[in-house]
Amino acid sequence: MTDFTPDIERLKLLDDAEWLAVQRAYCGRLYAFAKRRIADRQGSEDVLQETWLGAVRGIGDFDTRYTFEQYLFGICRNRTIDALRRRKPRTLERGSEDDELPGIEMLATDVDTPSRILRREELGARARELLVAVLKEWVEETWTAGEFQRLMVFEALIGGGWRNRDAWKHFGLRDETAVAGIKFRALKRLRELAAVRESGGDLLMALERASEGEEHALDLDLRPVWSDGRVSCPSRHWLARLIAGNLDAGPAGFVRFHLDAMKCPWCRANHDDLVAADRNNALDPLIERVHKSTVHYLRSRTLP
Ligand SMILES: [Zn+2]
Incomplete structure (x- = not known):
């Protein structure tokens, strides 16, 4: 579909x-x-x-x-x-x-709240657009590689604002370091993807600082960009396949996580609609x- x-x-x-x-x-x-x-x-x-x-x-x-x-x-x-x-x-x-x-x-x-508008202005409209594009690219390549757990962990941390500790427990990972490692590698990859599109610039510097450690992580608030940009939203046909029960365990796990744990309002609306349309x-x-x-x-x- x-x-x-x-x-x-x-x-x-x-x-x-x-x-x-x-x-x-x-x-x-x-x-x-x-x-x-x-x-x-x-x-x-x-x-x-x-x-x-x-x-x-x-x-x-x-x-x-x-x-x-x-x-x-x-x-x-x-x-x-x-x-x-x-x-x-x-x-x-x-x-x-x-x-x-x-x-x-x-x-x-x-x-929009005043503090969010402020953050947007700090990063600049063009840098935000670039950020949405590289986040989507990262999601796509992670999905294609079948790394669904990595995708869920990063979505939980970035989109859901979970703490490392919560993600570690939820996903049954070895320890909190494993969560930090996933985040570190993802930010590194985002930097590479951003660098392909432009050299220098606000976004690269912000990603650089965010990768340096937890204390700088808040300099770059990816959360509103993640949800407003709908960077990880599966397209409607994946939702339809989930409902029909013909989705492999990997993508099905992610789509369910996106619906149930992240409670994405847009995908939930699509999901409700598809379920109702079936009837x-x-x-x-x-x-x-x-x-x-x-x-x-x-x-x-x-x-x-
Ligand atoms: Zn969604």
Whole structure:
């Protein structure tokens, strides 16, 4: 199952058929994302409607450095936060269906805070982009080499902010030194990958310092880059294969870790959607309603 890739130019022209196609392809995962955080059906559906209106209105400024799914999830996350804020007292009492933090608090960690914006500025937008690219490259080569435990350990440390001690226990490694060794080698490799793309520069220096030892590790906060950049997110067909039960133990172990231990909200939404899609076409009427509301907007913009 390959994921649907929309024609952004046609979307920018507010082409009705292309918008319907993307709504068919993406409604399920967006709805799954909202439903995990907003208890009732109507509230989740409202978020979905607002997400699509936001997507249609904002498509002119679509940033090609991101995928269309990232674009949609970004809007959906913000509309979900708005909805949760409006009903905050009830939501915070309720908690959530599993061991995830209550919706809004979990989402709030994803939102820009002054300190995070500051860190971004320290590294510079271009260096951040480069960092996302080399992290993705590292994930890909580690995956291809079948080094799934190394991938999980690094994701736990960098993406999850685990301490060496926790990772050592969780993965049953020899000792904490083994964890430190994995991290050290990964940072060394990231430096090499970054050096291929540019010499000197902020990122190389920051990676250099981060590799020198624990006391410098905080100079470079990889965590927001790891999660916002979705550097380790398996593509949708890996999730589908996991559900179908035809994934080897190595990749299946990683994908499960990413879903269950890292609780990646985007992959969980995709996973929920794929599981539901297996069962029925219950979303069809919902997609109809969503499309009607965006069509109204599209018409108002395209008719003379
Ligand atoms: Zn993910």
